[in-house]
Every structure is written in C-alpha cells, then in structure tokens.
Amino acid sequence: MxxxxxxxxxxxxxxxxxxxxxxxxxxxxxxxxxxxxxxxxxxxxxxxxxxxxxxxxxxxxxxxxxxxxxxxxxxxxxxxxxxxxxxxxxxxxxxxxxxxxxxxxxxxxxxxxxxxxxxxxxxxxxxxxxxxxxxxxxxxxxxxxxxxxxxxxxxxxxxxxxxxxxxxxxxxxxxxxxxxxxxTLGETWSWVLGLAAVAWAIYAMWSARRAKLAHDFPVKPVWAEVTIGGIITAGILGFIGILNAYEIPSRRLERMFEARGEVMPEGFTAAYGLPxxxxxxxxxxxxxxxxxxxxxxxxxxxxxxxxxxxxxxxxxxxxxxxxxxxxxxxxxxxxxxxxxxxxxxxxxxxxxxxxxxxxxxxxxxxxxxxxxxxxxxxxxxxxxxxxxxxxxxxxxxxxxxxxxxxxxxxxxxxxxxxxxxxxxxxxxx
Amino acid sequence: MTPLCEMRDISIAFGGVRAVDGVSIHVNPGEVVGLLGHNGAGKSTLIKILSGAYKADSGEIYVEGQRVTITSPRDARRYNIETIYQTLALADNLDAASNLFLGRELTNWMGFVDDDRMEAETRKIMARLNPNFRKIKEPVSALSGGQRQSVAIARAVYFNAKILIMDEPTAALGVHETQMVADLIQELKKQGLGIFLISHDTREMLELCDRVSVMKNGRLIGTERVEDVTEDDILSMIIMGKKPDQAA
Missing domain, CATH: 1.10.3470 (ABC transporter involved in vitamin B12 uptake, BtuC)
Structure with a gap:
C-alpha cells in the first residue's frame, strides 16, 4: 500500500x-x-x-x-x-x-x-x-x-x-x-530461591529466543541478550543479598532460642532473608x-x-x-x-x-x-x-x-x- | 440451485421503528450481492442480523438450504459467516496478529496463547493479501486505514469464510487501497464465496456486484441484475423507492 x-x-x-x-x-x-x-x-x-x-x-x-x-x-x-x-x-x-x-x-x-x-x-x-x-x-x-x-x-x-x-x-x-x-525464609532458602529465579529467567529468555528463531523472526544480537540477562541476574541476587544482610537483632534471637529451651551460642547471627x-x-x-x-x-x-x-x-x-x-x-x-x-x-x-x-x-x-x-x-x-x-x-x-x-x-x-x-x-x- | 445463504422475510423493530420490515435476500456461491440505500434504510441492521450482532424479531435464515438460528457472533462464525464492519471492529491497542485471531486464539499444549505461531500465520496470510504490510508487531492504531482494512479482511479469509459480509469496506480508503479491496473481492468470488456488500457508492457497486438490492425505510424496493439496470435506474430506486418500470 x-x-x-x-x-x-x-x-x-x-x-x-x-x-x-x-x-x-x-x-x-x-x-x-x-x-x-x-x-x-x-x-x-x-x-x-x-x-x-x-x-x-x-x-x-x-x-x-x-x-x-x-x-x-x-x-x-x-x-x-x-x-x-x-x-x-x-x-x-x-x-x-x-x-x-x-x-x-x-x-x-x-x-x-x-x-x-x-x-x-x-x-x-x-x-x-x-x-x-x-x-x-x-x-x-x-x-x-x-x-x-x-x-x-x-x-x-x-x-x-x-x-x-x-x-x-x-x-x-x-x-x-x-x-x-x-x-521469613532465612538466609539459605533465600539464596536457593534467588538462584532458582535466575535459572528460570535465563531459561525463559533462551526458550523465547529459540521459538523466535524457529519462526525466522528477527532476534536481538547475542550480546544484547547477555547484557539483559546479566542485569536481571544482578538485580535478583542483589535484592536477595540486601535482604540477607538484615540480621535479626541478637536480643530477639536469644528470645527465639529461649522459647525452644536452648541457649544461644556465643556470636551466633542469623539474617531474616526473603519475607x-x-x-x-x-x-x-x-x-x-x-x-x-x-x-x-x-x-x-x-x-x-x-x-x-x-x-x-x-x-x-x-x-x-x-x-x-x-x-x-x-x-x-x-x-x-x-x-x-x-x-x-x-x-x-x-x-x-x-x-x-x-x-x-x-x-x-x-x-x-x-x-x-x-x-x-x-x-x-x-x-x-x-x-x-x-x-x-x-x-x-x-x-x-x-x-x-x-x-x-x-x-x-x-x-x-x-x-x-x-x-x-x-x-x- | 440452493442459495448459499438466504434471509427470508426478516423484520426487526427498535422501540416502534421498523428498521427492517419483511426483507428477503439471498446470495449464491461465487456471487456478490450489493445492498444499496440511504442512511437509515436498514442495510446495516439487516446485515447485523446475519452476523449475529442483532436478533431478528421474525424471519428465517438458511445456510446451504439448512434453517439456522443465529443469536450471537459466535453462531455466525460457526456457519462460516464472517463480517468486515464499517467501523473496523479491531482492538486498537493490540497488534495485527492478536486482532486477526481475536476470539479464536491459537494455543500451545499448556493452553497458553501461542503468539509466535499466530505471528507466523499472520505474516503468511499478509504476504498473500498485502505484501507491503510490515507492521505486524505494532498496535493497529499505528496503521493506516487500508492496512487496518487488510487486517479485517485477512481475518475473514484466514478462517475460510463461506459467506462474507462487507459493510462499507472502502469507505475509509484511498484510491489505490480501494482498488486492492476490489481485486480481493474478485479473487474471493472466484473461490466460490458468497459476498454481501454494502456501499453508498452506486457506481462502485455496479462494477463489483452481480445483483443489487435496494432498500428504503426498512423495506426492500427490489433486487436487480446489474446488467439489466443503469445507474440512473438504481438512483431512482434509492431516492423514490420505486422500481424502474414503475418509475416510468
């Protein structure tokens, strides 16, 4: 036209x-x-x-x-x-x-x-x-x-x-x-979940690209995909890292141990992690x-x-x-x-x-x-x-x-x- | 020969106004039937009864000789009746592929809509209908009138319409695009579709149609083969509401 x-x-x-x-x-x-x-x-x-x-x-x-x-x-x-x-x-x-x-x-x-x-x-x-x-x-x-x-x-x-x-x-x-x-999930599970999210995001990007290629559609250059993947990875892991850096106050931890009838070990710390x-x-x-x-x-x-x-x-x-x-x-x-x-x-x-x-x-x-x-x-x-x-x-x-x-x-x-x-x-x- | 589609003695009233009053029309395979008349003559209303947008108060509809009941657009689609509306029934915010498959999305094995496959199908059919069409991924609001019209036509063609209703298909188009639609109508005709065409443009209708039906004030004035009448005959039917032999 x-x-x-x-x-x-x-x-x-x-x-x-x-x-x-x-x-x-x-x-x-x-x-x-x-x-x-x-x-x-x-x-x-x-x-x-x-x-x-x-x-x-x-x-x-x-x-x-x-x-x-x-x-x-x-x-x-x-x-x-x-x-x-x-x-x-x-x-x-x-x-x-x-x-x-x-x-x-x-x-x-x-x-x-x-x-x-x-x-x-x-x-x-x-x-x-x-x-x-x-x-x-x-x-x-x-x-x-x-x-x-x-x-x-x-x-x-x-x-x-x-x-x-x-x-x-x-x-x-x-x-x-x-x-x-x-x-909250605590430190370990937060990291596990963060890594799973990263893996899923990368898989999603990869399969979307594969589907596009299968139909001969234009795709982004590889370096662009890698850059975006990197930003997403950094974003997810950075967020988990920040939440894991927030430690439960030691007074509260002591109370938690007391409630279980235990004594908190000296120097014990724990982070909240992902709520x-x-x-x-x-x-x-x-x-x-x-x-x-x-x-x-x-x-x-x-x-x-x-x-x-x-x-x-x-x-x-x-x-x-x-x-x-x-x-x-x-x-x-x-x-x-x-x-x-x-x-x-x-x-x-x-x-x-x-x-x-x-x-x-x-x-x-x-x-x-x-x-x-x-x-x-x-x-x-x-x-x-x-x-x-x-x-x-x-x-x-x-x-x-x-x-x-x-x-x-x-x-x-x-x-x-x-x-x-x-x-x-x-x-x- | 059994008509491909026949509407018999159709009437519908809106708040006391008889918008369509005892009208019968039919279309044969490979035939284009034009509907002419002033604004408010009842052409669009009649055709909307066939496409399922309105429900007739009385009258019967036959598709390939079988009596059918059409109460919704879904019913119409089931009988392979596709409509291209005057108002271009497209969702402006969606892209061409989403519009083409609207209401009949392709899905993958998980039941999710398969955008890639729909896009590929859209590219295929567009390459046939309108090779210059490139804006597959943009919202249709970014398209020109002709491009939007080709999305609407592609929708009808893709789903193997047998009976095609075109309500002012060229109203919003330029000269070149109008020609494209005219060529397409000839092409679909050859494939054996029956087409109801609505237009104000008498000359265009005489070129495109095999027969024309003229309506006035909700009533059918008459149906004529185009080779039997002149443009003036048609105009007098539209304006005076009389058949040519009576007008003389």
Whole structure:
C-alpha cells in the first residue's frame, strides 16, 4: 500500500538493540532518584538493608491489589471498594480464627488447621463478593463507579458489624507468618530461591529466543541478550543479598532460642532473608503477568479495554469477562487482607482505610490508562513501590503529615501528566 | 440451485421503528450481492442480523438450504459467516496478529496463547493479501486505514469464510487501497464465496456486484441484475423507492 513502513535494515544504535521498554526504564529511574534523594537527606539511613526490608513488606498489601486493579481499569472499570473489601475479608478471617472456629466448630485455639481454613474461607468470600460486584456491573449494567462506591460503604461496615468494631487479635501464629517480619525464609532458602529465579529467567529468555528463531523472526544480537540477562541476574541476587544482610537483632534471637529451651551460642547471627509476604507478591506478579500476556482471558481483557464493540463482535462474552475481572480483584483483596492483618498481628476496624486510593494511584502511576486497554502488572507494582518509598521516605525525613499527603497527591497528578506527554511523543501509545 | 445463504422475510423493530420490515435476500456461491440505500434504510441492521450482532424479531435464515438460528457472533462464525464492519471492529491497542485471531486464539499444549505461531500465520496470510504490510508487531492504531482494512479482511479469509459480509469496506480508503479491496473481492468470488456488500457508492457497486438490492425505510424496493439496470435506474430506486418500470 501507499505508506510502506521504513525498511527494517536501518542501522540501530547499541541502545536500541537492547529493545528495552523506555517507559519501564523511566519508572525505575524515578524510583532510584527517590531512593538516592532520601538516602542523602537521611544521612544514609534510607538505603539500609533494614529500611529496604521494611519498605518491601509495607508495599506488599497495596501492590497485590494493584495488580488486580490493572485488569479492572484496563477493562474501563474502576473499583473503589478494595479497601473496604479487604476489611471485610480481614474481619471474617480474624473472627474465624478467634471465635467461629474455636467456639462454633470446636477446633481448639492454636489448632493447626485454623489458619488454613481461615485463609481458604477468606479467599472464597473475597472472590464471591468480587464476582457479585462484577455481576452487578456486567449483567445489570450499573456503572462500576456506583457499584463499588456503594460497596465501599457496605463492605467497610459489614467488617465493622462482624467484629462490633473491636480489634480482634492476636491472630494465629502460623497465619501471622504471612505478614512480613514474623515469617521469613532465612538466609539459605533465600539464596536457593534467588538462584532458582535466575535459572528460570535465563531459561525463559533462551526458550523465547529459540521459538523466535524457529519462526525466522528477527532476534536481538547475542550480546544484547547477555547484557539483559546479566542485569536481571544482578538485580535478583542483589535484592536477595540486601535482604540477607538484615540480621535479626541478637536480643530477639536469644528470645527465639529461649522459647525452644536452648541457649544461644556465643556470636551466633542469623539474617531474616526473603519475607514470605514478598514471596507471595512475587508469585502473584508472575501469575498475573502470565494471565495478562499468555492466556485468552488476558487477551480478552485487553481487547475489551481497547474496543468493547470489537471484542463483543469477535464473540467474546464481555459480561462474563467483567464478572471474572472483579472476581480476581476480590480474591486479591482477600489475599491482601491476609498480609495486612498478619503484618499488624490483629484485625483492627480501620484496616485498609483509603487503600482504594493507594491502589488506584499505584496502578495509574504504573502506566495503566483510565481510558482502558493499556496497563502492565510490573508497572503497577513499581507504582506501589514508588508511592510507599515516597511516604516512608518523607516520614523518615520528618516531613509533616499533611505535607506528606500533599506531595503524594501532587506526584500522582504529575506522573499522569508525564505519562500523557510521553505517549503523545512516542506515537499515541 | 440452493442459495448459499438466504434471509427470508426478516423484520426487526427498535422501540416502534421498523428498521427492517419483511426483507428477503439471498446470495449464491461465487456471487456478490450489493445492498444499496440511504442512511437509515436498514442495510446495516439487516446485515447485523446475519452476523449475529442483532436478533431478528421474525424471519428465517438458511445456510446451504439448512434453517439456522443465529443469536450471537459466535453462531455466525460457526456457519462460516464472517463480517468486515464499517467501523473496523479491531482492538486498537493490540497488534495485527492478536486482532486477526481475536476470539479464536491459537494455543500451545499448556493452553497458553501461542503468539509466535499466530505471528507466523499472520505474516503468511499478509504476504498473500498485502505484501507491503510490515507492521505486524505494532498496535493497529499505528496503521493506516487500508492496512487496518487488510487486517479485517485477512481475518475473514484466514478462517475460510463461506459467506462474507462487507459493510462499507472502502469507505475509509484511498484510491489505490480501494482498488486492492476490489481485486480481493474478485479473487474471493472466484473461490466460490458468497459476498454481501454494502456501499453508498452506486457506481462502485455496479462494477463489483452481480445483483443489487435496494432498500428504503426498512423495506426492500427490489433486487436487480446489474446488467439489466443503469445507474440512473438504481438512483431512482434509492431516492423514490420505486422500481424502474414503475418509475416510468
């Protein structure tokens, strides 16, 4: 036809040969800039293993929900009820552990099945409530904004009603291992997992390249693949190394030995390593990315966001799709409820308050377009990380609370502005 | 000969307005049937009933002599009815391969979508339909009108359509691209497809079609073989709603 695209043989610069996602680079750059600025302002206290450890476990709850919010926003909906749904699930799981299971079903407090029954029931409840909201949106065609605005009020107060507003705790010790500091893998297993991740990443790159070659598609030069592989390896192992550098305080270790009736050997040290909650987030990220990129469900989510009419005419059941998307969101809210309440070691009445705004902000800062059709899982997680580092960085520097929120709000608007300009410059997408 | 596809006495109303009122049309293998009429004459509505986007209030549809029920686009596809819409039903944010296979993705043994295989298939069919097409990996929003149209046509061709519905296929195209679509229609005709073509351009229709049906206000005015009528006859049918012999 008339406008033949430029010949592919055009000489490419070394940078272009890497085929990096410039948007992702920009976000990583912004994140590093935030870290460095706070590190200077706090005289090096921001980038300590301890603070990085805390930062990651603080981010998990919002980040898990943000991955689901990507799907919701990509299909041109919104979910304002995630914080309230988290509270309902958290209250339900806390009540199961502290009251229902011991009192009604006669499982003694501390029974080994309690945490697992609670988590399974919580996930089921979250999924069902999410699916119900999705049904209201998809089949009864009530706008998602209204359904979830109503949901915000309903589920927040269902949580309150369940617990009569009381704080429920302490939760089951096994359950609390999903919260962060109370459940970590330790040094050895963290390294094992890190190395396994490196091996998997390299295998994935290699098999993708092999598949492309099998179809005679153009591939990156070998040196570019090696460079990217090196960066990924360094990133994974560096992250594990930092977490393993955060040692458990010796007083705490002594108590742990005492609890087992042993005496701590002189000079004994142990590191926390990778928290189970962070592992959970990584698993969620991998699964959600797979769903987004490699499944029909993901393909339909993005197609529906790009052009709902086209999706419908292609035979996609967009109503059922809406139910599925909200059900996924609900399940992730329940998962976040596990992490959030376990981190606090109890269920409090205000858990998850304003999380809906943090989650939406994380997804949007991460490049999810409210117009639909565009968004990435890793972007949303990075968005959550950027928000959390801003918040805790400002707290460490000693910025007043009102100023903190003013800055976060401004950053949200500025991030979207920069993204809009970037998309215009790079040709609409 | 049994018609490849026949719509018999189709009616549909939207809130009291009879958008299509007792219309019957059919297409034979290797034939192009044009639908002409003003905006709002009911052409697109009629055709959307065949493609499964709307459900008729009454009337019957036959494919190769068999009575069929079409209530969704999926049904239509099952009977090898493919539609190329006026509005180019493409998801702008996805690339050509994803659009071509939308709703019918190729998957590997694990059930994951096989992007590489879909891309290879897309390259193959594009090489046949439009050799200049190179932007396989870019979102279709980055494509020109003609390139987008060739993605839509490739979708119909790839899945072995028997009955092809083209709603204003050349409306958004330049001269060169329009010619490409015209050539393609001739090619598909030779392969024995039955094509329903909707257009406003009377002259183009007389060139491309074997028969033309004219609609006005939801009713069928008449169906004529193109060699039996002049452009003026057709125009008078469109405007006055009368057959040529009656108009005289």
């Amino acid at each position: 008339t406008d033949v695209s430029a010949p592919q043989t055009k000489k490419r610069t070394a940078f272009q040969a890497l085929e990096l996602d410039t948007r992702l680079l920009g976000m990583i750059g912004a994140f590093l800039l935030i870290c460095i600025v706070f590190n200077v302002m706090t005289d090096g206290r921001f980038l300590t293993p301890r603070n990085i450890f805390n930062l990651t476990i603080q981010t998990v709850s919002v980040a898990i929900m943000a991955t689901g919010m990507v799907f919701v926003i990509v299909t041109r909906h919104i979910d304002l009820a995630v914080g309230a749904l988290l509270a309902t699930c958290s209250a339900f799981m806390a009540m199961l552990q502290a009251r229902y299971l011991p009192d009604l079903f006669g499982l003694g407090l501390g029974h080994s099945m309690i945490p697992w029954i609670a988590i399974a029931a919580g996930l089921l409840l979250g999924t069902l409530i999410g699916a119900f909201q999705g049904w209201l949106v998809g089949y009864l065609t009530i706008p998602a904004f209204i359904v979830t605005l109503g949901g915000l009020l309903v589920w927040r107060n269902v949580a309150w009603y369940q617990t009569s507003g009381q704080t429920i705790g302490p939760l089951d010790p096994t359950f609390m291992r999903f919260g962060g500091i109370n459940g 189970i909650s962070v592992l959970l987030l990584i698993a969620v990220a991998v699964v959600m990315t797979l769903v987004a990129q490699r499944t029909r469900l993901g393909r339909y989510i993005f197609a529906t966001g790009g052009n709902p009419d086209a999706a419908e005419l292609s035979g996609i059941n967009t109503r059922m799709l809406t139910v599925k998307v909200f059900a996924i969101m609900g399940a992730l809210c329940a998962l976040s409820a596990v992490v959030a309440s376990a981190r606090l070691t109890n269920h409090s009445n205000d858990i998850g308050t304003l999380d809906e705004l943090r989650v939406i902000a994380a997804a949007v800062i991460g490049g999810t377009a409210l117009a639909g059709g565009i968004g990435t899982i890793y972007g949303a997680i990075l968005g959550a990380l950027i928000m959390q580092s801003l918040q805790s960085g400002m707290a460490m520097v000693g910025v007043d609370a009102p100023l903190q929120n003013i800055v976060v709000g401004t950053v949200l608007v500025a991030a979207v502005l920069i993204d809009t300009i970037y998309r215009k410059k790079t040709g609409g997408r």
